[in-house]
Amino acid sequence: MKYIIAFFIFVFISYTGFAQRTKNAKQQKAASDTALPPRTVIVTSEFAPALKPTSKINFNGATPLPDSVRPKLDYNIPVQNLSFAYKSPALKALAESIDSNVRWNNTNFIKLGFGNYTTPYAQAGLSLGDGANSVINLNGFYTSSNGSLQYQNFNKLSLEGIGIFTSPNNKNEWNANAYFKGTTQYLYGFQPDSLKFDKSDLRQRFASFGAKLGVRNKIKNDFGIDYNPSIGFNAFGDNHNGKEMTFMYDVPVTKSITDVFDFNVGINGSFSRFNGDTVTIKNSIFNVEPSLAYKTSNIKIVAGLTPxxxxxxxxLLPNFTADVKLNEEKFILQAGFIGYYNRNSYQTLADFNPFIQQPNELINSLVKEFYGGFKGSAGDHFTYNARVSILKINNQPLFINDTATGKSFQVVYEPDINNMRVHGEIGYTSGEKFSALGGITLNRYAGLDVYDKAFGLIPTEINAAIRYVAIKDLLLKADAYFWDGAAYSTKTISSGKLDPAFDLNLGAEFSFLPQWKAWLQFNNVFNNKYERWKQYPVLGFNMLIGVVYSFGDIRK
Incomplete structure (x- = not known):
């Protein structure tokens, strides 16, 4: 009930207020109708104060300007040329370049064996030094054989020491080597074989010893100069009062002019004196070799003249060469026109043909060669190299049988001879497990003035070598050699051509203890009695067996 009473009181009060407000509004309207009209104010502009916008720092990164300067990247890539010997090379430890960032391992070995033809075999290699300041390698080798023919005997002995030493300031590197080499064979190729000779009359013994010293800078000096001078001497003699002394020198210097231009200059040569039974011969060569080299990442051009x-x-000899890299350095074109001397001494001639007589004259061979070719790699395993050369040779030594028994060879000189040479090499390598190398050299001699044939020079050579690690501790190897027979001139002044020759050698090495290996070698597997020199057949099938003991220490 109290809510109803409150509601009626609220309605009454609201009505009374509304009536009073209506009355007041009417009174105001009547008053405004009698008042003056209002004044009009027109606003034409309005002032709105504002602050000036402040400058803001732009933090957006600007695009860098393009750099047209090519970075210079220097790479030291080993030469991929392959070289092959004409006979099975003996194992020989070589001095390694000193690298202070690796742990140096001094390894040594002794290799002993024996085979048919009463063939002892001994070889040793010792490694000394700490690998950081010095490396010294000592090598020794001896073998001999007694063939089935009368006086078909020979022996060989060689000793060599090689050392590399770093200067205290680590700026220069000194290298030195000393060697001795002795060979003995007999002039068993006399005809008719019914002739009787004393063994001492047929003995042909050669001995040589010498030394060489050189120094090179490991880093460019303040003047941008690289140098690598060396000097050496060699003494050579036989058992017939023949003696030859030779002094050799080489002083190459390279000066960097700009990043792409180098100036090279070198002085080199040799002087020898030979005293024989009846003659004394002086022989000298002197060269001055200035040249300008242009080198970029893809091109190397050398231009110079050599007095x-x-x-x-x-x-005045030419010296122009060019190497152009294509296809990311996997293919290199080569071309050149060069000239040089081949030094003909008693020692170099006896190394080529051990059955020669003492020379009556020594003349150096002048060679001018124009060549073109290419080399490179295909994939990660194949390498190749091919070159075609046209050579013009003055005073090429040739070898003809003497006119008495034919057991020794006279050295004669062809004043002018041309040679077109084709040389090719190919190799396949798969890590340390398998490698195969092959090479071929074709020589076509023409244009001789005095002699009708290139006596003693091989026209065609083919060689191959395979190394295969069959299992972890078993190494198999094979070497094959083929050459076409050389032309010869007999004691009756008649000329001919030797039969082609093929020689296959097989070998194996097997580790049976941590430091021991057994080895087996088969030479001339097919027992071919071919002749490299007229009237001198080689040994037939030859087998050797032996062991290798390795030892050494590891220096940190």
Whole structure:
């Protein structure tokens, strides 16, 4: 009930207020109708104060300007040329370049064996030094054989020491080597074989010893100069009072002019004196080799001229070569026109043909060669190299049988001879497990003035070598050699051509203890009695068996 009473009181009060407000509004309207009209104010502009916008820092990164300067990247890539010997090379430890960032391992070995033809075999290699400041390698080798023919005997002995030493300031590197080499064979190729000779009359013994010293800078000096001078001497003699002394020198210097241009200059040569039974011969060569080299990442061009004197006879020789890299350095084109002397001494001639007589004259061979070719790699395993050369040779030594028994060879010189040479090499390598190398050299001699044939020079050579690790501790190897027979001139002044020759050698090495290996070698597997020199057949099938003991220490 109290809510109803409150509601009626609220309605009454609201009505009374509304009536009063209506009355007041009517009164105001009547008053405004009698008042003055209002004044009008027109606003034409309005002032709105504002602050000036402040400058803001732009933090957006600007695009860098393009850099047209090519970075210079220097790479030291080993030469991929392959070289092959004409006979099975003996194992020989070589001095390694000193690298202070690796742990140096001094390894040594002794290899002993024996085979048919009463063939002892001994070889040793020792490694000394700490690998950081010095490396010294000592090598020794001896073998001998007694063939089935009368006086078909020979022995070989060689000793060599090689050392590399770093200067205290680590700026220069000194290298030195000393060697001794002795060989003995007999002139068993006399005809008719019914002739009787004393063994001492047929003995042909050669001995040589010498030394060489050189120094090179490991880093460019303040003047941008690289240098690598060396000097050496060699003494050579036989058992017939023949003696030859030779002094050799080489002083190459390279000066960097800009990043792509180098100036090279070198002085080199040799002087020898030979005293024989009846003659004394002086022989000298002197070369000055200035050249300008242009080198970029893809091109290397060398241009120069070489003033040369051979026994006071002057010749200006060319020195122009070019290497162009294509296809990311996997294919390199090569071309050149060069000239040089081949030094013909008693020792170099006896190394080529151990059955020669003492020379009556020594003349150096002048060679001018124009060549073109290419080399490179295909994939990760194949390498190749091919070159075609046209050579013009003055005073090429040739070898003809003497006119008495034919057991020794006279050295004669062809004044002018041309040779077109084709040389090719190919190799396949798969890590340390398998490698195969092959090479071929074709020589086509023509244009001889005095002699009708290139006596003693091989026209065609083919060689191959395979190494295969069959299992972890078993190494198999094979070497094959083929050459076409050389032309010869007999004691009756008749000429001919030797039969082609093929020689296959097989070998194996097997580790049976941590430091021991057994080895087996088969030479001339097919027992071919071919002749490299007329009237001198080689040994037949030859087998050797032996062991290798390895030892050493590891220096940190």
């Amino acid at each position: 040369s004197w051979s026994n006071s006879t002057f010749n």
